[in-house]
Amino acid sequence: MIGLNHYLLLGTALFGIGLYGVFAKRNAIAILMSVELMLNAVNVNFVAINRFVQPAASLGQLFAIFVIVVAAAEVSVGLALIISIYRQRRSVNLDDFNLMKW
Amino acid sequence: MSYELLAPEIAVAALGLLVLAIGLLLPAHSRKAVGYLAVLGLAAVLVLVIANFNREAVFFAGVYQVDKYTNFFRILFLSAALLIFMMSSRYNHLFGERQGEWFSFMLFATLGMMIMVAAGDLITVYVGLELMTISFYVLSAYLFDDRLSAEAGLKYLIIGALSSAVLLFGMSLVYASSATTVFTEISGALGSGPEQPALLAGIVMLIAGLGFKISAVPFHMWTPDIYQGAPTPVTAYLSVASKAAAFSVLVRLFLSAFPGLSFDWHLVLAVLAALTIVIGNLTALPQTNVKRMLAYSSIAQAGYILVGLVAANSYGLKGLLFYALLYVFSNVGAFAVVTAVEVEEGDAELESFSGLSRRAPMLAAVLTICMLSLAGIPPLAGFAGKFYLFAGAIQAGYLWLAFIGLLMSMISVYYYLNVAKAMYIGASRREERLLVPTSVSTALWICLLGTVFLGVYPGPLSGLTELAIAIFSIG
Known part of the structure; x- marks a missing residue:
């Protein structure tokens, strides 16, 4: 029987993969995709918690919808920024963006 | 409920849209009017907040709280935005014909902060935070031709998205332990006694996510690059107001949602x-x-x-x-x-x-x-x-x-x-x-x-x- 823990483990694993991607990838688009993976891990968490902890209410699903909407806005702004930097430098590789030292 | 206490937020949102529309409609040589409109509008909202300082109300079962604490921070954000609009009058010319949009983004960032401080619920905190942060992504990359500014925008985007994902994961764990997202109900649901590990992990992730916004070490690496690259008025606003907004959330969260923790x-x-x-x-x-x-x-x-x-x-x-x-x-x-x-x-x-x-x-x-x-x-x-x-x-x-x-x-x-x-x-x-x-x-x-x-x-x-x-x- 699949329970809450399985879903939370799935969510945590997805979150971990996304986190690894953010730090390991050098391509800005790939990093954006990794962040999306992290946000979707959170959505899995919210929906599963809603189902198992509080089946009568729909607060977690509501939160997941908010996350989806805001993530869409975030990605559209993010892609616009990446396009604008690509026009300038002809690159989306983070290693090329080192005018300021970290 | 006295909905007129939400007037400051509604007015700032309307002002942001108005400034955006007027900035596009006016001919290029009279764009200066947009700045005056933004300053006058914000000043009017500031007066409104000060006049209603003592009035308090709780909206939507604790989700949105207008109290003296909210009003204090509203005054802080509005006066910071006003001062920055005034001091940037010469710098704005660097933005060329996109001046009107600059004011509009600054106003939406202010609106996001005002929502954050009044939020009594995790979802509202998240929405306010993202309204502020997404506006700041655009603002930090606002000098199109400047290489540092574009770089600052991209770096802020990656760090900002990462930090909100961490914050959200923390929120989901807090929701798992308390089955609610309203601060006052969280403190009731948690009760006292030893906490579950999931709740502790959630609280630590909340601290980390908001730590990025206040740039606390070790979540500070992004700060110097973005502050240096972003247009200077934006840097000023980022350093005073977005930090104050994150602090206002931290204080309300810890003192009204987690007061009785043994952790x-x-x-x-x-x-x-x-x-x-x-x-x-x-x-x-x-x-x-x-x-x-x-x-x-x-x-x-x-x-x-x-x-x-x-x-x-x-x-x-x-x-x-x-x-x-x-x-x-x-x-x-x-x-x-x-x-x-x-x-x-x-x-x-x-x-x-x-x-x-x-x-x-x-x-x-x-x-x-x-x-x-x-x-x-x-x-x-x-x-x-x-x-x-x-x-x-x-x-x-x-x-x-x-x-x-x-x-x-x-x-x-x-x-x-x-x-x-x-x-x-x-x-x-x-x-x-x-x-x-x-x-x-x-x-x-x-x-x-x-x-x-x-x-x-x-x-x-x-x-x-x-x-x-x-x-x-x-x-």
């Missing part, structure tokens, strides 16, 4: 605050770019403000609110001078400030006084703020933290006075006087008077902060 979050925050103060000040020492130096100094200042939440007693919280407001005056004053010099010289390197006292005595004096206030020299405002913060820490038994704070404040005097030395002793490359338009000098005067007045006579503001923190039940 000692005070100690976690105390270690973060100590690290932030030490590393922020030490890395500011070798900087040669004044904008980047102010970025590191703002990391250190966030550490001082965090001390107030560590103490979480009446002195500490009073200090937190007091410091957040005086930081608006002192830091916006400093950034206004940096903006004026940058417009003239093209960069904010330390050499550009040499001999500034002869070219623009007013600018040099304001920058010196604001920096001395940030360093905590009496009788300026920074001293009064630090006095409350460290008194709170000592009262709460964090003597070591107050000691670190005092020691590092003394070290910070070095790098602040380094700039003053360049301005008063250094030789200037050019001799002609530096132009300061009326709107900029008005902003400078307000910052200067605010910094001096709050230091000499802290009584009224301290009374106001006492009213604001009365909503929390603290010892």
